[in-house]
Amino acid sequence: MPYEFEEILETIKMTEIEHFDIRTVTLGISLRDCFDRNIEITKQKIYDKILKYGKNHVAYAREVEAQFGVSIANKRVSITPVSIPFDSYKAEDFVEIAKTLDKAAEVIGIDYIAGYSALVQKGFTNGELEMIKSIPRALSETKRVCSSINVASTKAGINMDAINLMADVIKETARLTGDQDSIGCAKLVVFCNIPEDNPFVAGAFHGVTEPEVVLNVGISGPGVVLDAIRSAGTVDLQQLSEIIKKTVFKITRAGELIGRKVAEKHGIPFGIVDISLAPTPAIGDSIADILKAMGVEDVGAPGTTAALAMLNDAVKKAGLMASSSVGGMSGAFIPVSEDQGMIDAAAKGHLTLEKLEAMTSVCSVGLDMIAVPGDTPASTLAGLIADECAIGVINDKTTSVRVIPAFGKSVGDTIDYGGLLGKAPIMPISALSSKIFVERGGRVPAPMRSLTN
């Protein structure tokens, strides 16, 4: 037998017991050739193109799933940031485009399509301003469209005008979807240093340097890593790092294989494998549980940031060894509502916004799926986003904010979306004001890259 008995059983154990799955196979499609002066023709072009490339996406993914016995949780599509090809449109036209995207996604049988995006870290074009203005309506009048806006980068600095605008957009989106626990905000991410090939929705989009069409894959295996750490028992941190690396190496290799096979079926190039550890609300599929298994009493205890940093670093080292096509976010995700361990820690008050902010400085991606009281002022949200951008800009890393100022709710309440988006307790946010600082507007200049202390 070319494989050991134990090796085969290990793989079966990962896929059958420890929730190892491919989180997403994301088909990136360029829409740069879809513009027409007539919005109706544009809509038809967008619809036709998504159907042309995407109509078999779900079927191909299912075939590969069956072939290898590894389940693929999500099949998704990302597109060119809509603000780029459709720059001459007005806000109402952008809403029409969002509806077209929603319809195309429904027809090809996927749950989310991402790329309702704009990159405005250095300033806005007229079209980008119109597009951002359209976001609350676009997200409240569609189900499947996800939006991301990049407002800062290490090269450009932090666009505070964009942050202020986005704080208002988030508040308005929360209000318009208030009857569904402000679900619109769960589909809206504000980024710093956004990657152009990220397969993970809601922040995915098909970057302008990408080919016509490409397939990216995002793996997921907190359950596998958790089990490996638990069965390791008492070992020192170097050995623990070794154990994490060995496990992640294997799941990355499997992830790349699955991605390449799906791309092969499409007959399109394979892009990248994103090695991020992404949790789900399922029991045992939790980053928080990994941190606890590493030895902190609960997430939020002193030592949490160090444990997370070590985990994230080990994941990256193993992933880079396993594949030459690593890209996207490639870190550990710590979304609160999508991770049962995080939900519990936040509900008990062990995990605060401040501790989360510290944790985001050592892992991807940022303050993710965090619910705050609905009456939080826009200027406070802007302050929160600016802080997160500062961490990203100074440390040359991706950070993001996906915050839900849950309309009509306050601390003690819970929002519940069910499914992958999960549920989150409303977390208290500082009542101190950031108003005067953020309303100065303008841009925080790009940082210097030497004297890095």
Added chain:
Amino acid sequence: MRLTEEEIRRITLSAIEELGENATPQKVKKIVEESLSKIEQNVPVDKTAHTTGRVILTSFGLNNTGIVAAITKALSEAECDIQDISQKLMGEFFTMIMLVDITQSSYSLKELQEKMNEISDELKIKIFLQHEDLFRQMHRI
């Protein structure tokens, strides 16, 4: 995609030429879509992705008589070549792993999986059939 943008453009142009003055956007669209679907149907289906190569069959469950017999019988009926077999009993627990070449089989991997599902329901055991590539990728550098 099997057809490039350029090829589709050429088909469209020849459709417009053929229609001459009768060409309307609707007519052209209809003709192009029809001819595209014909072309795509004519492309030979790539069965190799499904049927060639070797798969790993893993089965486990409570030990019982006739498990190996049932599985090997089904495989031989499907003209599958068993290249290696390894079996262990852990207490009452039965585990068997087989390396099976399905290149000569007239069944696709999916059909074989369905066949095995019937056996696993009958004998109350678990049977997985997975392409060998997964194991090679995960456990060999």
